[in-house]
Amino acid sequence: MTPILALFRRDLTLAFRVGGGPWLALAFFAGVILLVPLGLGAAPGQLAAVGPGLLWIAAVLAVLLSLDRLFQADYEDGSLEQLLLADAPLSLLVLAKCAAIWVTTGLPLAAASPFFAIQLQVDEEIIPVVALSLLIGTPALTLIGAVTAALTVSVRRGGLLLSLLALPLFVPVVIFGAGAGAAAASGLPYGGALMLLGGLSLFFLVIGPIAAAAALRLHLS
Amino acid sequence: MISSAGAASGAVRMSADHLVCVRGGRCVFSDLSFTVERDSLLAVRGPNGAGKSSLLRVIAGLLDLDAGAVRIEGLGDRPQATAIHFIAHQDGLKPQLSAGEALAFSQRLLGGDGPLAPILAEMGLVRQADLPVQFLSAGQRRRLALARLLASPRPIWLLDEPMSALDAAGRDLLRQILERHLAGGGLAIAATHDTLPVAGETLVLRAAEAGAAA
Amino acid sequence: MFASANPKRFLDLTAPYEPWLWGLASLLIAIGLWQALLVAPPDYQQGESVRIMFVHVPSAWMAMFVYAVIAGASLVSLVFRHPIADVAAKAAAPIGAVFTLVTLATGSLWGKPMWGTWWEWDARMTSVLVLFFLYLGYIALWQAIEEPTRAARAAAVLALVGAVNLPIIKFSVDWWRTLHQPASVFRMDGPTMHPAFLWPLAIMALGFMVLFTALLLLRMRTEVMERRLRAQRLAAAGD
Numbered sequence: 001m002t003p004i005l006a007l008f009r010r011d012l013t014l015a016f017r018v019g020g021g022p023w024l025a026l027a028f029f030a031g032v033i034l035l036v037p038l039g040l041g042a043a044p045g046q047l048a049a050v051g052p053g054l055l056w057i058a059a060v061l062a063v064l065l066s067l068d069r070l071f072q073a074d075y076e077d078g079s080l081e082q083l084l085l086a087d088a089p090l091s092l093l094v095l096a097k098c099a100a101i102w103v104t105t106g107l108p109l110a111a112a113s114p115f116f117a118i119q120l121q122v123d124e125e126i127i128p129v130v131a132l133s134l135l136i137g138t139p140a141l142t143l144i145g146a147v148t149a150a151l152t153v154s155v156r157r158g159g160l161l162l163s164l165l166a167l168p169l170f171v172p173v174v175i176f177g178a179g180a181g182a183a184a185a186s187g188l189p190y191g192g193a194l195m196l197l198g199g200l201s202l203f204f205l206v207i208g209p210i211a212a213a214a215a216l217r218l219h220l221s
Numbered sequence: 222m223i224s225s226a227g228a229a230s231g232a233v234r235m236s237a238d239h240l241v242c243v244r245g246g247r248c249v250f251s252d253l254s255f256t257v258e259r260d261s262l263l264a265v266r267g268p269n270g271a272g273k274s275s276l277l278r279v280i281a282g283l284l285d286l287d288a289g290a291v292r293i294e295g296l297g298d299r300p301q302a303t304a305i306h307f308i309a310h311q312d313g314l315k316p317q318l319s320a321g322e323a324l325a326f327s328q329r330l331l332g333g334d335g336p337l338a339p340i341l342a343e344m345g346l347v348r349q350a351d352l353p354v355q356f357l358s359a360g361q362r363r364r365l366a367l368a369r370l371l372a373s374p375r376p377i378w379l380l381d382e383p384m385s386a387l388d389a390a391g392r393d394l395l396r397q398i399l400e401r402h403l404a405g406g407g408l409a410i411a412a413t414h415d416t417l418p419v420a421g422e423t424l425v426l427r428a429a430e431a432g433a434a435a
Numbered sequence: 436m437f438a439s440a441n442p443k444r445f446l447d448l449t450a451p452y453e454p455w456l457w458g459l460a461s462l463l464i465a466i467g468l469w470q471a472l473l474v475a476p477p478d479y480q481q482g483e484s485v486r487i488m489f490v491h492v493p494s495a496w497m498a499m500f501v502y503a504v505i506a507g508a509s510l511v512s513l514v515f516r517h518p519i520a521d522v523a524a525k526a527a528a529p530i531g532a533v534f535t536l537v538t539l540a541t542g543s544l545w546g547k548p549m550w551g552t553w554w555e556w557d558a559r560m561t562s563v564l565v566l567f568f569l570y571l572g573y574i575a576l577w578q579a580i581e582e583p584t585r586a587a588r589a590a591a592v593l594a595l596v597g598a599v600n601l602p603i604i605k606f607s608v609d610w611w612r613t614l615h616q617p618a619s620v621f622r623m624d625g626p627t628m629h630p631a632f633l634w635p636l637a638i639m640a641l642g643f644m645v646l647f648t649a650l651l652l653l654r655m656r657t658e659v660m661e662r663r664l665r666a667q668r669l670a671a672a673g674d
Contacts, residue, residue: 002329002332003329003330003331003332005329006326006329006330007326007330010315010318010326013317013318013322014315014317014318017317018317073315076311077311077312077313077314077315077316078309078310078311078312078313078314079313079314079315081281081283081307081309081313082307082313082327082330082331082369083330084281084282084283084302085281085282085302085303085305085306085307085331086302086303086330086331087303087330087331087332147592147593147596148593151576151589151592151593152576152579154580154585155579155580158579161572161575161576161579164568164571164572164575165572165575165576165593167568168565168566168568168569168572168597168600168604169596169597169600171565171604171607171608172600172603172604172606172607175607175608175610175611176607176610179610179611179614182614183614188614193610196607196610200603203603207596207599211592211595211596214592215589215592217283218585218588218589218592219585219589220278220283220284221278221283221284221285221585244582244584247666247669247670
């Protein structure tokens with residue numbers, strides 16, 4: 001357990017020292033939300049209808065941008081080799097890194113999403129559903145992204161490629177995530193969507209670290 | 222005194238048997254056999270591209286063999302990966318962590334529980350302990366990387382160009398820790414172009430034979 | 436060594452059959468097209484535009500089938516490290532991507548008279564579009580990693596992750612359609628199909644399958660040659 005916790009703490013420390021921790025992701029999120037009314041117009045009711053979906057798309061973009069350096073920095077400075085020699089399975093170490101990056105992106109985005117939902121004039125009754133869907137769904141985004149980040153770790157300027165690989169895999173998460181809010185908005189039951197979202201996060205909690213660890217190993221060989 | 226003897230107890234011995242390594246359709250080395258006895262050092266020499274780094278990576282388990290096997294005796298139940306230290310070309314240090322934090326992280330990652338202050342003192346990094354690694358010189362970073370060897374006792378040391386960036390004092394430090402490691406029953410393999418400060422056997426790799434894998 | 440000898444022997448074995456495959460594919464597709472365009476009657480609802488289906492449906496089948504081939508080959512490549520498997524997976528991907536593109540293009544052509552728009556976010560079309568992006572990502576990953584064995588393993592991991600996801604994607608897209616537009620639009624194929632359409636459809640599907648096999652073998656041959664060229668250049672540099 002010690003190596004896993006140590007890595008989690010180290011990555012959190014680094015996130016706060018280098019990227020300003022959660023503030024960078026939040027500022028980016030706020031910036032995207034600012035562009036929405038400027039791009040779509042702010043006619044009454046218009047923003048509210050698309051609000052939950054837009055929050056999800058902004059979250060996807062924020063997560064994608066954060067993943068670029070998830071493994072690449074470790075790959076470049078030789079830290080990754082040390083992880084392979086650690087007294088813990090690589091998949092669990094990958095999980096620790098995912099947890100650290102989620103704490104500094106997905107979690108703060110979910111926590112702050114009510115404020116941005118208000119800004120987008122989303123119906124107050126739906127706001128908790130949207131926030132909950134982000135809380136449940138963003139781990140899946142991070143874990144899927146970890147696989148594609150690991151696959152592209154040795155590719156220089158791999159950020160664009162990482163996104164191309166991740167986006168089709170994000171489809172179910174975005175559908176159920178934004179769908180929960182949309183269903184709530186039209187008075188339909190949304191519990192099923194949230195359950196499916198949770199199922200996706202659990203599924204990728206298992207698949208993601210294993211696939212990412214396999215991908216990292218092959219890049220070190 | 223800092224001792225790595227505890228870790229190296231139950232003296233290990235390594236034998237490599239007809240190793241073959243092919244990468245990207247090119248034969249890096251083939252039919253490579255050697256043994257490293259306890260308390261001895263093997264220097265791996267050869268021109269660039271002869272497969273020195275690949276050999277270390279194979280032993281560390283980072284690179285797959287195409288044929289042959291590396292056997293390590295005397296580990297008991299210990300998994301092979303946790304018996305090996307690998308000091309690669311890159312130091313594996315985060316620029317934003319202080320030297321002390323970096324060493325503490327490494328110890329928690331790789332195992333070990335000894336106090337770190339004496340290790341930093343021995344490696345001449347007391348004043349740098351609270352300084353972010355990005356302010357350290359290349360030689361200081363190398364010494365910090367070598368400090369990992371002492372912080373987490375492991376019986377097998379794989380050193381890729383351990384002398385690079387080290388000045389005369391640094392080389393003397395390397396000699397001291399190597400001698401102590403070997404005296405404690407450990408073994409070490411170092412890929413180098415330089416003369417190592419500790420006597421040992423030498424394995425010379427030749428440049429890959431053209432067309433062997435075509 | 437076996438890294439290249441094995442694929443070469445496989446291709447030597449298949450070489451004599453390749454001209455026959457090309458001939459068979461041409462014949463089947465020619466008969467299929469003749470049946471589809473001239474013999475089959477127009478549909479009572481869709482009119483002449485139903486004929487697009489004879490290209491669209493077999494392409495859609497092939498788009499999925501080729502991804503299954505890639506996933507299967509990737510599994511073999513990862514588990515058994517058999518070099519022919521990753522050559523096959525790499526060679527199949529662009530062919531599958533083209534089948535997917537043909538599916539999307541014919542679907543769009545069919546949609547214009549049927550739905551009155553070139554693109555409808557219909558559940559099937561949306562799933563196929565996602566599949567197309569999976570293909571693009573897979574091909575791009577092969578391109579991005581220089582070293583062939585490393586690229587092969589990375590692509591294999593991606594293909595398997597994609598294959599595991601495909602049913603989930605399909606399910607989620609269907610769910611999404613019911614959420615946003617419960618009214619079901621006109622379906623292109625269904626349980627009830629006029630037997631006059633069945634034969635040309637089967638012939639076209641078979642023709643596409645043989646065409647895929649011929650293209651795959653051709654592309655695999657090219658890939659094996661490229662690898663040998665690469666190995667020779669590396670060896671030349673190593674002197």
